[in-house]
Amino acid sequence: MTWNVRAFRPEDTESVVALWDDAGLTRPWNDPRRDIERKLSVQPELFLVAVDDEAASRIIGTVMAGYDGHRGWLYYLSSASSHRRRGVGRALVAEAERLLRDMGCPKVQLMVREGNEQALEFYDELGYERFSVSNTGKRLIVDA
Template structure:
């Protein structure tokens, strides 16, 4: 089966949430549907999905954002059935292409500790590892 990358559409919501759940990206403190709604309000053109050409079934996703200083990647996922077939790589490349077209000079992402397989994937795409400490503060509770 072949697949392609396209912009997210509102009717993709349930399939994308199911993909994120399968990939282990959801967390109890984040409502993925609210994350999608928030993204649709800010740079929706940077929310991408990979779909099977014949069925339009969702097999991958990535959210990107650009704040004028750097770009970010979030929610990169490939369906288990499509891992190792270039889906995630194509999603990252398309997100990078769209960020570059916006004048974005640098893109970053966060990887949870212990997720060495994912770090190896990004190494293969030319991403540079560096040590930082992240801090955060929730401004709106989803639950």
């Protein structure tokens, strides 16, 4: 099985949204297509996909990264259920970290929904450390 990591292309949109749906990453209050459009307007080079070379370039993983000058963030890390535990997620995170480091980013963080112990264990294995914070948020643009 061969696959590679590359930058997202607009023609990947429907495959990426389907992958996010299958992975349980979408939420009713976030329009995934709008999230993609927004990312393409800000640091689009930090939106990565993993592509299965043997399956007609099928999208098998994604990660969105961002850097605000203080820290980097990872979002929408996912891999197809058919390709889990094969290094796709690790490769996506490694490439996102490399791109962030090349931008001068000193640290990277991400959020994991409560109860998603499998995701936390994945990040533990990659050397991410858990810490307790309270997240707050405010919706500035309503997608629905």
